[in-house]
Amino acid sequence: AQMAIAGIDLAVKKKEIFHLWFHPSNFAYNTELQFQNLENIFRQANKLREKGSLEQRTSGDIAKLSVYEQSH
Numbered sequence: 001a002q003m004a005i006a007g008i009d010l011a012v013k014k015k016e017i018f019h020l021w022f023h024p025s026n027f028a029y030n031t032e033l034q035f036q037n038l039e040n041i042f043r044q045a046n047k048l049r050e051k052g053s054l055e056q057r058t059s060g061d062i063a064k065l066s067v068y069e070q071s072h
Helices: 002-014 031-051 059-071
Strands: none
Touching: 002 031
């Protein structure tokens, strides 16, 4: 979780995109800890979002923005 949180914080600082990516199978081992880590990541993202520092977007949203920027 710490690496993901550091990645989110760095993306916010640099005004870049951070893509959180995992497979459901990642939760097959040490499940309780994995969900705890995911909750910590979401908690940090939500804190930054509430401060106005972070926008949460889907991959589809990012693709649409990219296409729009390329056409203008």
